[in-house]
Amino acid sequence: MKAIVITNYGKSEQLKEQEVPLPTIKNNQVLVELHATAVNPIDWKLREGYLKEKFDFDFPIILGWDAAGIVKQVGEEVTQFQVGDRVFARPATTANGTYAEYTAVDEKRLAKLPSSITFDEAAGVPLAGLTAWQCLVDFAKIKQGDNVLIHAGSGGVGSFAIQIAKYFGAYVATTASEKNEALVKELGADHLINYQAENFEEILSDYDIVVDTMGGDIQLKSFQILKEGGKLVSIAEPPDEDIARENGIVAGFLWLEENGKQLAEIAELLEEGKIKPTIGHTFPLTEEGLQKAHQLSETHHAKGKIIIKIK
Template sequence: MKAIVINQYGSADELVEQEVPLPEINDDQVLMELKATSINPVDWKMREGYLKEMLPYKFPIILGWDAAGIVKKVGNQVTAFQPGDKVFARPKTNPTGTYAEYVAVEEDLVCSLPENSSFDEAAAIPLTGQTAWVALVEIAHIKKGDRVLIHGGSGGVGHLAIQIAKHFGAYVAATASGKNEAFVQSMGADEFINYKEQDFETLLSDYDIVLDTQGGETQEKSFSVLKRGGTLVSIAAPPDEEKAAEKGIKTGYFFLEPDGERLQELAELMKNDELKVTIGKTVPFTEEGLREAHRVSEEHGVVGKIVVQIGK
């Protein structure tokens, strides 16, 4: 089958087309014929070699963490799906990812495609949607009436996090650049902060939850926004535990482990039009298409998600 792989760490130019064996499935897996995948920052961080100690894979490595497509084959123990079913998933973290025509995925990580969702839309949800859900629901225990600050509200995680927070009845403030104000507000944000011209830490106070997608100075300033007992969850870097203890703030930092039941929760929101992904760019399943997508992602040059159309 065709795949886009890396044979060494480096720039986007390391993404090359290669023929690789069709995945063999275990008894508890389905073989998905991919119609679309999407780009996440973890893709190019892995390509650059930033994750090689945590994920010491042998080359060639197939990147990609999102899958949407059609079930081609099922293992002997699979009961929930059959060939022809339209599905999506965030497969397990391994060196045979989703920049490929086929991928093997455990049955318990697979979810039926909502009828009102396209393959492109579904492919953009699994990693970023589950990341936002873990941060807000499983770590911060969001509830109705909470005041939530989401950094990077126009990004892949941020624009989904706004919608999830609103689903739970929270008041949401979000940061982004001024050109994305209308978009962030359309996602449901109650308050918009242009991070290039405004200092969020002087405008906001007494918040229950901050979702940090930036790290660095943004994370440091976020401590002052939270009330005692509040929660700072980061997907960028572990928050300072000593500072958190001084301020009576809970912290969270995680590397996403996929979960099919969690993805099903997101699918229900998708079915009810409470969770809509924005696709800022689509690229073809070619070397140049993937290279362009990685470069745009590294430059934070798109609103929402970048989708790779495979089965077109």
């Protein structure tokens, strides 16, 4: 099958097309014929070698960990899915990712895809949608009436976090550029802080939850706007435990856990129109397409999700 692989760590030029064997599924897995996948920051961070201590893979490595497609084969122990099902997933982080025509996915990481959702739309959901869900629901225990700040609301995780927070009845502030004001307002944001002209820490106070997608100084300043007992959850870097303790704040770093049941809950919200993926850019499954997609993701200024169209 066709795949885009890396055979060494390095720049986006490492992404090369290669013929690789069709995945062999285990008893608890399904083989998915991929119609679309997506590019996420983990992809180029792993490509650069930043994550090699956490994921010590042998080359060649197929990057990509968003899957949307059709079940082509099921393992002997699989009970919830059958050949022909439309599905999507955040597969396990292995060296056999989704920049390919087929991928193997554990049943527990898979969810059925509503017929009203396209494969391109679905590919933009699993990694970013599950990350936002786990930040707000699992870590922060979001509830109606909470005041929530979401950094980078026009990005992949941020765009889902805004919608999920509004679904739970929260008041949502978000940081974004002025050019993305219409987008974040459409997603449901109540208050836009134009980070190019305003300092959020001078405007907001007594917030219940901060979703930090940036780290660094932005994370440090985020402590200032939280009330005592507030929660700061970061997907960028572990927060300073001493600062959290001094301010009476619950703070932590979240690394996504693949979860088919949660993805099925998100699928229901997609079908009901309560949340929707924001597709900002689409590229083909080619060397040039993936290289351009990675270069765009590395700017940190991609609008919504970067989709890779396979079929």
